[in-house]
């Protein structure tokens with residue numbers, strides 16, 4: 001089993017304690033080894049080919065009037081090189097380097113080196129946050145970036161509210177009755193695909209509360225033995241997925257909301273027979289299903305899927 005989820009790190013040194021240091025930012029900006037990972041239309045720049053890579057651009061590609069501390073975010077040191085990110089606002093994707101293309105990270109993450117996928121996810125998450133907080137949530141004045149792009153400060157002197165990057169915690173859970181897994185599907189998904197139960201944590205809830213509530217609302221099943229498994233940053237735009245397993249105390253499925261189009265119990269035999277289609281292996285939902293499936297012994301889920309994909 002892989003040791004960590006795709007997009008999870010650590011893949012760079014964030015050097016968070018140095019963000020206040022304006023000299024550090026200026027030095028990184030002046031260093032010709034520094035690189036930038038741009039984001040356009042929520043997409044990351046990829047060197048396309050057999051083995052895709054993240055495009056790390058020379059800072060000279062950035063228009064000179066944008067090479068400053070209010071336009072750029074300094075992400076940290078990646079492979080001993082300072083990496084910046086910035087958003088490109090344009091109707092059409094700009095051509096910045098031959099052989100590259102702006103791509104949705106969700107579609108290419110599993111093909112990229114893990115460190116680069118994580119770096120691009122971080123860039124995308126930071127750009128999305130900055131993009132959505134151009135104005136102060138308290139008084140409505142424009143905000144301006146501070147601390148290497150990691151704080152947005154209100155420009156109204158009477159307010160000066162500081163906005164920090166936001167993430168939205170969401171639980172995702174593999175519920176089992178021992179032999180079977182409880183999986184659901186949303187109407188918008190490809191036909192036949194089912195996945196683990198998931199939902200956002202609400203104010204005033206613990207993670208365990210959220211697991212029990214979401215499973216009950218979406219399937220009518222009561223659970224206990226809620227145990228943390230692993231987590232995955234999911235910056236599309238700002239989620240943190242917290243993966244759990246749980247034991248079903250009941251088996252009768254009765255959906256209480258319309259979040260899911262359907263929910264069913266599936267046995268390992270069902271999955272071996274190719275039913276249902278499971279989520280892409282880049283996701284923590286796949287990892288949770290895989291973990292449950294493989295605990296049953298016999299051929300591993302990945303081997304079965306790879307074999308059927310190559311037939």
Ligand SMILES: [Zn+2]
Nearest residue numbers: 136139154159
């Ligand atoms: Zn304000």
